[in-house]
Amino acid sequence: MSLDFAKLPKAVASRLAKLEIRRPYDLVLHLPLRYEDETHLCPIVDAPLGASVMVEGTVQHSEITYRPRRQLVARIEDASGELFVRLLNFYPNQQQQLTEGKRVRLLGEIRRGFFGDEMVHPRIRAITEGAPLAEALTPVYPTVAGLAQPTLRKLIGQALRDCSLHDTLPEHLLRDLGLPDFASAVDLLHHPTPDITPASLTQRVHPAWMRLKFDELLAQQLSMRLAYRARRGQTAPVISPPGTLAKRLIDALPFGLTDAQLRSLIEIRRDLASPHPMQRLLQGDVGAGKTIVVTLAALDAIEAGYQVALMAPTEILAEQHYRKLAEWLAPLGIDVAWVAGSLRARDKAAAIARVESGEARLVVGTHALFQDSVVFERLGLAIVDEQHRFGVHQRLALRQKGADGGGEPHLLMMSATPIPRTLAMSFYADLDVSIIDQLPPGRTPIKTRLVQDGRREEMVEWVRKVCGEGRQAYWVCPLIEESEVLELQTAIDTHANLSEQLPEFKVGLVHGRLKPAEKAEIMAAFVANDIQVLVATTVIEVGVDVPNATLMVIEHAERMGLAQLHQLRGRVGRGALESSCVLLYTAPLGETAKERLKVIYETTDGFVIAREDLRIRGPGEFLGARQSGVPMLRFADPERDVDLLERARDIAVSLIEHAPAVVDAHLARWMGGREVLLKT
Numbered sequence: 001m002s003l004d005f006a007k008l009p010k011a012v013a014s015r016l017a018k019l020e021i022r023r024p025y026d027l028v029l030h031l032p033l034r035y036e037d038e039t040h041l042c043p044i045v046d047a048p049l050g051a052s053v054m055v056e057g058t059v060q061h062s063e064i065t066y067r068p069r070r071q072l073v074a075r076i077e078d079a080s081g082e083l084f085v086r087l088l089n090f091y092p093n094q095q096q097q098l099t100e101g102k103r104v105r106l107l108g109e110i111r112r113g114f115f116g117d118e119m120v121h122p123r124i125r126a127i128t129e130g131a132p133l134a135e136a137l138t139p140v141y142p143t144v145a146g147l148a149q150p151t152l153r154k155l156i157g158q159a160l161r162d163c164s165l166h167d168t169l170p171e172h173l174l175r176d177l178g179l180p181d182f183a184s185a186v187d188l189l190h191h192p193t194p195d196i197t198p199a200s201l202t203q204r205v206h207p208a209w210m211r212l213k214f215d216e217l218l219a220q221q222l223s224m225r226l227a228y229r230a231r232r233g234q235t236a237p238v239i240s241p242p243g244t245l246a247k248r249l250i251d252a253l254p255f256g257l258t259d260a261q262l263r264s265l266i267e268i269r270r271d272l273a274s275p276h277p278m279q280r281l282l283q284g285d286v287g288a289g290k291t292i293v294v295t296l297a298a299l300d301a302i303e304a305g306y307q308v309a310l311m312a313p314t315e316i317l318a319e320q321h322y323r324k325l326a327e328w329l330a331p332l333g334i335d336v337a338w339v340a341g342s343l344r345a346r347d348k349a350a351a352i353a354r355v356e357s358g359e360a361r362l363v364v365g366t367h368a369l370f371q372d373s374v375v376f377e378r379l380g381l382a383i384v385d386e387q388h389r390f391g392v393h394q395r396l397a398l399r400q401k402g403a404d405g406g407g408e409p410h411l412l413m414m415s416a417t418p419i420p421r422t423l424a425m426s427f428y429a430d431l432d433v434s435i436i437d438q439l440p441p442g443r444t445p446i447k448t449r450l451v452q453d454g455r456r457e458e459m460v461e462w463v464r465k466v467c468g469e470g471r472q473a474y475w476v477c478p479l480i481e482e483s484e485v486l487e488l489q490t491a492i493d494t495h496a497n498l499s500e501q502l503p504e505f506k507v508g509l510v511h512g513r514l515k516p517a518e519k520a521e522i523m524a525a526f527v528a529n530d531i532q533v534l535v536a537t538t539v540i541e542v543g544v545d546v547p548n549a550t551l552m553v554i555e556h557a558e559r560m561g562l563a564q565l566h567q568l569r570g571r572v573g574r575g576a577l578e579s580s581c582v583l584l585y586t587a588p589l590g591e592t593a594k595e596r597l598k599v600i601y602e603t604t605d606g607f608v609i610a611r612e613d614l615r616i617r618g619p620g621e622f623l624g625a626r627q628s629g630v631p632m633l634r635f636a637d638p639e640r641d642v643d644l645l646e647r648a649r650d651i652a653v654s655l656i657e658h659a660p661a662v663v664d665a666h667l668a669r670w671m672g673g674r675e676v677l678l679k680t
């Protein structure tokens with residue numbers, strides 16, 4: 001009887017769905033977390049402490065005791081010795097299994113208990129003497145509440161019999177890679193023989209694991225390369241003007257571009273000049289100067305007769321861009337429009353009309369730009385800041401606003417989250433990447449100080465001193481993940497206190513609950529130095545650029561993640577003035593917090609910080625990639641499996657070129673329809 005998902009009981013199907021298991025093949029690829037060894041019995045006296053073992057014996061005694069709480073305690077004996085079994089919660093059938101005289105097999109860890117050696121909550125199996133032992137290790141699968149291991153095992157067993165496990169990869173390739181064939185790898189992982197070292201399985205270094213990890217990485221590379229190629233197959237406007245506008249802006253700038261900025265600009269220009277849509281990510285640490293680079297690209301597009309859209313994930317960030325770009329572009333006679341949710345309906349309609357008529361050549365905004373009511377006269381380039389915050393669907397919506405008839409717009413994304421090379425290779429395989437790996441010269445490094453929060457008053461004095469010298473300061477309120485209300489209240493209190501303590505200065509407050517227009521107003525006052533001290537929740541995380549602000553105090557820094565601290569700190573040290581960042585923390589610190597603060601204290605290099613962040617958090621959380629639609633890796637780890645990753649990347653390129661049938665078969669097995677999200 002073969003496995004039909006449609007006929008599974010609803011409860012089972014919905015629990016499987018929680019595990020992302022929707023077809024028989026997903027069961028095949030649902031691999032064990034660990035194994036239990038029921039292939040041999042261990043005499044009780046020989047059983048090592050603290051390791052999982054199976055013992056067999058007869059129940060000598062069994063009773064329910066009430067001290068310190070209700071529990072079932074049974075004494076089991078084999079030829080070599082005895083041990084106690086303790087169950088704090090138990091069902092009648094377990095009590096039944098543990099009645100005097102019954103024979104049981106117990107699987108669990110033995111530890112030293114008060115009365116002697118004991119197993120707490122072992123797996124208990126009633127047996128008759130001489131019952132056969134298992135021939136393979138027993139898999140333990142990742143599962144969810146209500147889906148028991150035996151059910152999963154049965155379903156997986158069925159799926160392994162039903163599904164074709166033919167190899168998707170040619171034999172010679174496997175031979176070159178030194179990897180086993182698919183069927184035997186899968187079979188081994190589900191039912192390993194007892195001679196295999198369990199560690200090679202749980203640590204995923206056994207060749208069978210390597211095969212599955214390779215397959216997974218290959219599927220990821222194939223789907224992303226294909227998505228990339230599909231988009232390259234579209235047409236886009238050829239943008240290759242003399243560059244007069246860009247040159248005029250460069251000449252007007254008070255600084256020269258760094259080599260890294262120039263290199264990135266050259267790469268972008270090469271893409272713009274090609275008749276296919278650019279799909280490039282511009283990466284650069286906080287303060288590396290991405291904005292001017294994308295602005296110069298925008299000027300090329302405008303000079304070539306196209307419109308440009310620039311989007312940012314928050315209104316604060318978008319407004320900052322708008323101000324900066326309007327300031328740079330106004331002298332060149334270019335009309336820049338501002339479209340945001342907070343605009344009065346009439347102003348917004350007017351701005352949208354200017355975009356539609358083509359009067360506005362550049363439009364800056366938030367997600368509001370995705371709205372259907374925004375029609376471009378001739379969109380040639382879309383720029384997206386902090387792209388990882390945008391969902392795939394939003395990006396898609398924007399690209400569909402194509403330069404009518406002329407094809408799709410070019411797409412340029414910016415990100416201040418430096419991605420270690422291995423991750424970029426894996427997760428950004430569908431993008432071209434330019435990196436600004438150099439800060440503009442003349443920046444004085446930020447001094448970072450770790451200060452216990454008992455010395456808060458001293459920090460207030462420091463703020464007084466800095467503002468007294470004509471500078472400005474940020475005071476960042478603690479992140480309170482559990483309660484937005486409490487977080488807001490803390491910010492309001494902090495603002496009240498600082499206003500009282502620093503009466504000679506104007507203290508402002510921004511937080512996430514303000515209306516965008518209110519936020520914008522406060523930010524504008526801070527930019528103009530009408531506000532000297534800005535109390536903020538973490539909303540100022542990205543993009544705020546006020547070079548005159550030279551001090552930042554971050555309260556409860558121990559609660560924040562590395563990337564967040566790095567982004568926050570990047571708000572100071574944006575000019576030639578010496579800047580400081582004070583990380584106030586409350587002792588005692590947990591291990592992770594200690595590690596994070598040490599990293600942020602020791603370095604300001606975004607790449608080093610990203611690497612450490614990745615190490616501390618693992619790639620899934622680090623990227624937050626699920627929402628951005630990149631297929632997550634379940635088995636492989638791009639850092640640890642970098643060798644496999646590199647080979648998968650190279651082989652993906654050559655398979656796409658030379659063996660499309662292999663590509664199709666492999667993707668069908670691994671992606672099973674999930675690759676649609678990538679078709680952006």
Ligand code: ADP
Nearest residue numbers: 255256257258286287288289290291292440545
């Ligand atoms: P980010 O990469 O974080 O977006 P910005 O583009 O906001 O950085 O640039 C940070 C600051 O550095 C801005 O004030 C910008 O005008 C300035 N800047 C950019 N490039 C240079 C350069 N080559 N030399 C000096 N200052 C620069």
Ligand code: MG
Nearest residue numbers: 287290291543
């Ligand atoms: Mg920026």
